[in-house]
Amino acid sequence: MSKPTGMDPFSDARAFYGSELRRLREEAGLTQERLGERVFCSGSYIGQFESAIRRPQLELSKLLDEVLGSGEHLQRLCRLARRTKVADYFADAAELEQQATTISEYAPMVVPGWLQTEAYARAVIRAAQRFAPKQVVDDYVRNRMERVQLLDSPSTPVLWIIVHEAALRLPVGNPATMSAQLTHLAEATADRPNIVVQVMPFTAGPHPFLGTSLALMGFRDAPAVVYTETAYTGQLIDEPALVAQFHSAYDLARAAAMSPEASLALVESAAKDWALYEHHT
Structure with a gap:
């Protein structure tokens, strides 16, 4: 899934999470499909997070941090991106x-x-x-x-x-x-x-x-x-x-x-x- 045209990674926490996930994935030399296989989901699902279509998930972020060697970076961003007005x-x-x-x-x-x-x-x-x-x-x-x-x-x-x-x-x-x-x-x-x-x-x-x-x-x-x-x-x-x-x-x-x-x-x-x-x- 390609990055939406004109998406500003600094527009909100979810967009920043997506841009960071994309950066870490590309630095690791992984396609969306390959990363998805490593964390037990589809490549299109990874693309939805990178494109800020879906809110990031904490458990998945933990797996992504482990696979990408990013410490707790994505987990911390996930907590920011999950702030919401509803329960x-x-x-x-x-x-x-x-x-x-x-x-x-x-x-x-x-x-x-x-x-x-x-x-x-x-x-x-x-x-x-x-x-x-x-x-x-x-x-x-x-x-x-x-x-x-x-x-x-x-x-x-x-x-x-x-x-x-x-x-x-x-x-x-x-x-x-x-x-x-x-x-x-x-x-x-x-x-x-x-x-x-x-x-x-x-x-x-x-x-x-x-x-x-x-x-x-x-x-x-x-x-x-x-x-x-x-x-x-x-x-x-x-x-x-x-x-x-x-x-x-x-x-x-x-x-x-x-x-x-x-x-x-x-x-x-x-x-x-x-x-x-x-x-x-």
């Missing part, structure tokens, strides 16, 4: 979202971050960060709202979401928050042709992703990946056989869920239920 465990997935052409999510208990209102997001984040200062919560909310803006970008991905009915019934914030959130979800589904939402009803019973929050991301020129998340941690999975298994399971979940049309009707009905509950309390 570190989510940072790689957040970056890949910007490059994905398709994203298929399953949300077991809450409306996915893509389609959250600010009030709903604040209630979810405050519940997870119960003892955090207000400024920390405000920062998380602002970052989540910035993430939502990807849906309005020219390169917005096709977003397919399966949300469990539990997310429509679980009270997050007050009834007004829930009514506004579900109304927003219904409107986003109806107004955006690139968003498909299905509801997994209680009547569907057990299914492949009980208790699992995940996103499958597809790309134009790279293999698919899966991101799974639980409280305070997440995992990015790129092993092809395991990714294929997740895809197969997602197809089963999609088949068990309600149709998009029936799902939209249920979301709209749940929004009205919360509005009525608000007026009766």
